[in-house]
Amino acid sequence: MSTNEVTFLIFGATGDLAHRKLFPAIYCLFCDGRLDEDFGVIGIARRDKQTEDFHKDVRESIEHYSRYKIEDEDAWQRFISRFYYYGLDVSNQAGYSGLKDMTGQLEQQLGLAGNRLFYLAMAPNYFGVVAQNVRSSGLKESSGWTRLIIEKPFGHDLPSANELNEQIHNAFAEDETYRIDHYLGKEMVQNIEVIRFANAMFEPLWNNRHIDNIQITLSEVVGVEERAGYYESAGALRDMVQNHIMQMIMMVAMEPPSRFETEAIRDEKVKVLRSMRRYSPDEIKQYVVRGQYGPGELQGKSMPGYREEPGVNPESTTETFVAAKLFVDNFRWAGVPFYVRTGKRLPTKTTEIVLELKGLPQSSYLNMEGKMGPNLIVIRIQPVEGMYLNLNAKKHGAGGGVEPITFEYCNNCDQESTMEAYERLFIDCIKGDPTFFTRWDEVMEAWEIADPIEQLWQQEKPAFPNYAAGTWGPQAADELLSKGGHHWWPVYGQKMLEGVQASQPESREQQVATSV
């Protein structure tokens, strides 16, 4: 039996996620030969739809969002002929027996082994009921494996996450439950452990004796798009910090695992969250900044404020920006601030991690002509994938002096495109490797950190909007660093936008600056 044989059962098949990410990911895996031709897809959603119409939707999604375009019609026919559609009101238990029959017939017809991957690409309030109905209908009983992928957000606080977890565990065991955080599927997020643990030159420096502060920026140009309904009740803290930012902190700060095996890695990751300082209300006021964008100009276009976006309450207090100064109070990181920020309608789309090294003792070089900068280790997650080091060197030519120089490595500059996070995570799930999925205790710890912040914010009315679209967030986000003698390092694309001479090739800079 081939390990890649699978039937995808995608709940929420007419939704945005399936359209933008899931169908393109399945197509790219097919084109790359990473998925056997032995696969089937059942798209499940409430409305009735003919198979031909579903095929048209899938084609449109791939034409718009896939890394690979449709060039070979024969291959396309082989691909799309494996897609079926089933109309289902997911809370109606009776409808599941038809789905069960359809799945069984499809597997028989396509000669599949009965491996079933249930993907819940829908509103989280349905997760529990779908898991329950899948089980009680017997859809989970098959001759192969059954696994469940759930999208974030996993609950909206710790109690709701707990409740959801119990509902899911009534139907799927923990080792069958794959909680997705698509940042863990990104090439450079996965690369962090290799950069750290496969390079003798970094390991001795990776601690509080040498690192002065760490900065994680996750900036977005997009606003709330068509997701106001979800975003209004989530906000940036729940949407980005509780999951994606926490995952990146774990990857940067974790200890080397006892073995490079799933549970050993996850054990080390979760210890980072356990060591993260829990803030009192006073500390939250001091160390956590929230913001919401007002109207402004972004990349030459005028943008409405968040409160003017369709579907948003005109008096909304939902935050679209968060910056925080966090501490991991363990032996390795005590005293090192982890500055994090994320926001919508910021000047450029970039995810970057900067490790700023401590300065050297007073040296005669400091008095030399020129400017000596601190050493930086910068990991670029997206859109440019790679890393660079900021060092100091003698100024070129006679006379000397010192100037900062950059050593740069680009992971995706010479390639048309790299695998998308969802492609990687699909393959991991099909192979039964949950390393880059979120374990339950990680979710729990992350809510424990986020909940007190959210609770305090609920009690106090913020003075929103407090930053204009197209800027780097509220002033308080800069003050958070300046109070500690630090400043945000410019992220990729920013130098060019601000008209400063960049050290990177022009074409890449332009590409980044305009990418959303």
Ligand code: BG6
């Ligand atoms: C999602 C958030 O998890 O991540 C979105 O819900 C956000 O609000 C998105 O836009 C960002 O992902 P990426 O891969 O585009 O950086």
